[in-house]
Amino acid sequence: MSIPPPSGPQVPYSQGQYPQGQYPQGQYPQGQYPQGPYPGQPYPAYQTYPVPPGGWGQPGPPYGAHPRKPPVNGVAIAAFVLGVFCCVPAVGLVLGLIALARIRRRGERGKGFAVAGSVLSSVGLALWVVSLSTGAAADFWDGFRDAARGEGTAYSLEKGQCFTTPSGSLEGVTYDVDEVPCEEEHDGEVFASFELPGGAFPGDDMITRIADDRCYALHDDYAMDTWALPADVDVYYLTPTSQSWRTGDREVTCLFGNTDERGKLTGSLRNDETTLDAHQLAYLKADGVLNTALDSVPSSEYYEDDPIVHKAWAGRVARALTEQTGMLREHSWPAGAEQPVTELIGNLDEARKAWAAAEVATEADLYYTHLDKGYGLMDSERTVTAREALGLPATPPVYGEDGGGAGETPGKEV
Template sequence: MDIPPPPVPEPPAQPGQGHGPGWPPPHPGQPHPGQPHPGPQQPWYPYPQPFPEPVSTSGLAVASLVTGIVCCVPPLGLVLGVLALRRIRRRGQRGKGMAVAGVVLSSIATLLAVVFVVSGGVGALWDGFREGIDDARGTRSTMDLRKGDCFNVPGGELEREVVDVSVVPCTKPHDGEVSGSFKLEGSSFPGDKAITEIADRRCWAVEQEYAMDSWALPVEAESYYYTPSSRSWRLGDHAVTCSFATTSGKLKGSVRNDARRLDADQVTYLRSSNAYDRALAAGPDKDRVEDDLPGFKKWAGQVSQVLGQESVRLRGRQWPAAAQAQVSARAKEAELAGGEWAKAAAAADVETFYTHSAAADRALRQATEIAARRALRLATTPPNTDSGGSTAGTGGADGGTDSGGTDSGGTGDESGSGGGTGIGGGTGIGGGTGTGSSGSKAV
């Protein structure tokens, strides 16, 4: 009996895709090895698990915190904070701490705002803000001052150097008021002394056109002016700026009383009277006739000529009936005084000069002038005739003309540290004709 041979053992199955350790079981419907499949076999991978979505921060909470910090609109920050807390609780968002902080800060700011309004602080704040804007808008370089400007010097100290002043309405208390200005001739710097002498003479004429009735000026108003420094001259600053200012208290209201504010009769009378005042003040530098008889004789001739012109002008005008007699009396006295000054101009010796100049002084009676002024509705209180020393200030040109001179402002700079001027006494160049003008030298 034949015994069949034992069967040949089959080789072990090789692990394939979807079999063996580490592989997941075949996808349902996926053919097993050895089974036919309709097309290319697609690899299969396990489905990935979704990652958890991050928690967002509430934008309302951020807005509430920012609004509460900057305090721009306190109630808005409070409202945003409350809305943020509700949304955070409902949506599970982050930002609760920021919302709470915004609510607290906004609540405090809102409370303070309410107290501020009730106590009137808003009005004070607005007034302060408006004053600050006005000050910034009114701050002007002394080079830019113009005729008619009323101004305050920082700190109220006139007798110091300044670069800028605050221009204010003339209805408010102020330190000074610009009466006008004029240009200096020539291309080279004339020197401080020469400019001072010119300013002494010409500023008075400028001021008399601006405030024609000098008797109407406040007692505290004095004549001040700015002149160029050698440094500012090289920068094109060739103007002298004239002004009225005070070192005692403040000026209240404008001192202006010019041809635009006076009637024709008043202007005619005042121009005649003012011309005599200027001529009288333009005497020689010497104090005694003995020291300069020729100079005093020349001056006496000029005074005589001015008085003759005044007499002719006053007599040649048809005055109102209420003023005719008084003005005629003034014209007669001017004629008599002019004749005495003519005799003084022809004097052969000092004694003769003194005799006729004294007679000329007696011919012009103050009572006659007061009567004429009263009839013309002008000021009747004579001004203080005390002479003042004269010193120079510093100035700057601006251009343009107006009655009495070129409108300009003033500032100078000799130290190279920016234009700066001051007005007041103390550091300027002395030497005057008794016009009462003063100023201070800028750095």
């Protein structure tokens, strides 16, 4: 640092009477010093300098070292984060003010974070006040709560619930659904669900095959009486997509829907132990044993294609008829239904004999003869009287050429 010269006219230095570097000694008494070049003006005061680190004569900091920067205030960072996300704006504002006070007192860094957090939190707090006055906050928290619970999504559907989709169709991909009372118009009614095993995504085709097999096998437990299903109703399912699989979605939801893509359902299709009386339940359980055996028909269409498989199927049907008639005999029927059920049992006994003969047939013609006789004795018209007596639907269902569409069930991905 340079020392400014005294004010007034500048007098140039001269070599004077002493050679350079030589000065008179002891000219002035101890403690007396000459005055400045002008009367009344002392020599300039000495310039003071700060004591170096470690004191005079001690080594200072290494050459080129810089002093350590003060730390960033952690409360200021927290205030900034809360201000950005606006999750709890009041807390972000309070933390911002605390951070500013600490920064001034301690000399810490982070004032920009504290100010930004306080401003953002103030804006967020103002928005909260406005939303509370308009009810928007309640709507937000309702939506957040429903999302956390899975409500309003395909994942939240449970057995017995009816719903609509935004598109009004059960085709394609959907996520949002709206549950509605089954008495109102709806797109689908859930009758079962199951979980797929973990691991890598098996592919859409594999999931579709699994869903088709399982859903058709499960629908009889929910709609025990197939005669009660309208002709325009079929089995559908909601399956995971490759994207939802990565989030842990493994559920397949089985449901009833209208075969017309834009068609609607009205009223529940449920008929099980929750809706049937004891006599209706006993009849349908016995009938379900036979239906299960009949549904296990061989994939080969003709006896000649695989005689062993066809004869094994005939044997399963014969044993199912034995079990069915046993269940019907064991139940105590009401007076009005006892006679019709007894007549039905007689027909089923004769049908069992025909199917048992088909099981041991050695020729195709003989096999088909017994098969036709067995089917004739189980004709749906022979069950109408018993059904009417029990208060069950008495109009036989009409099936399409593909037997109801098994294997071609449409599905929707979620």
